[in-house]
Amino acid sequence: MCLIAFAWNAHSRWRLVLAGNRDEFHARPSMALARWADAPIIGGRDLQAGGTWLGVTDHGRCCVVTNVRDPRDPQLGVSRGLLATDYLGGAASATTHAQQLLRSAAQYRPFNLLTFDAHAAFYLGNRPGPGAQAVTPGVHGLSNADFNTPWPKTRVLMQRLQDWLDHTGTDDFTALFDALADETIAPDAQLPDTGVGLERERLLSAAFICGEHYGTRASTVVAIGHDGRGLIIERRFGPNGRFDGETTLQFGESSVT
Incomplete structure (x- = not known):
């Protein structure tokens, strides 16, 4: 994932509401949102490295990962997509997992990771060094970039999620998908300088990146209730923003651990 806004324990019905876009090269093969046959994971699948960028489980766990934009970093190490599958397929609580991952985080390619279970949520990263904080x-x-870094598109998506919580907060996620589809380019004065050049900073400043070779591949909304029941909705896109389909899956149990 490359853009995420989420609400954690901020609504009377929903324990977690997450909206995010996955930006990737269109040539990189992936599987659409589905229940995996070989693991207790519900999510898309990167067919190149075998991991996922965002997934959930029937026990109300959720995990999402992004890379860290730094062209000076050699991007060496274990695939960060495996971080999500390891958490979702494991039995450790979010708290225990965070403590354990800190010991091996430096072995992975640059990552930001969010983990959620029924009781806790954590942000973990490994640049400039391994770190974790409870959400x-x-x-x-x-x-x-780092957790809650106020890039323009991040601030806008957070505000639109807050508006949805304040005025909707039901099963109608139209406003969240509208926010994820926003192609507005941020003013130059608000752009970060991550070392990729002004033209690319402009391109990457939109919530939805519409490109021939690189762009938004999936827009996803996850909503998990306080009872552990939830749903995940994925809209998929091809080159130049071509709509390639939508999948909705429900999950969860009335009692979670």
């Missing part, structure tokens, strides 16, 4: 109740955002 507090409220609305938060993440892109290809």
Whole structure:
């Protein structure tokens, strides 16, 4: 994922509401949102490395990963997509997992990771060094920088999620998908300088990136209730923003651990 806004324990019905876009090269093969046959995971699948960028489980766990935008970093190490599958397929709580991952985080390619279970949520990263912090109740955002870094598109998506919580908060996620489809380019004065050049900073500043070779491949909304039941909706896109389909799956149990 490359843009995420989420609300953690900030709504009377939903424990977690997450909206995010996955930006990737269109040539990289992936599988659409589905229940995996070989693991207790519900999510898309990167067919090149075998992991996922965003997934959930029937026990109300959720995990999402982004890279860190730094062209100076050699991008060496274990695939970050495996971080999500390891968490979702494991039995460790979010708290225990965070403690354990800190010991091996440096072995992975640059990553930002969000983990959620029935009781806790964590942000973990490994640039400039391994770190973890518990997520507090409220609305938060993440892109290809540190947790809650106020990039323009992150701030906008967080605000639109807050508006949805304040005025909707039901099963109608139209406004969240509208926010994820926003192709507005941020003003130059608001752009970060991540070392990729002004033209690319402009391109990457939109929530939805519409490109021939690189762009938004999937827009996803996850909603998990306080009872552990939820749904995940994925809209998929091809080159130049071509709509390639939508999948909705329900999951969860009335009692989660």
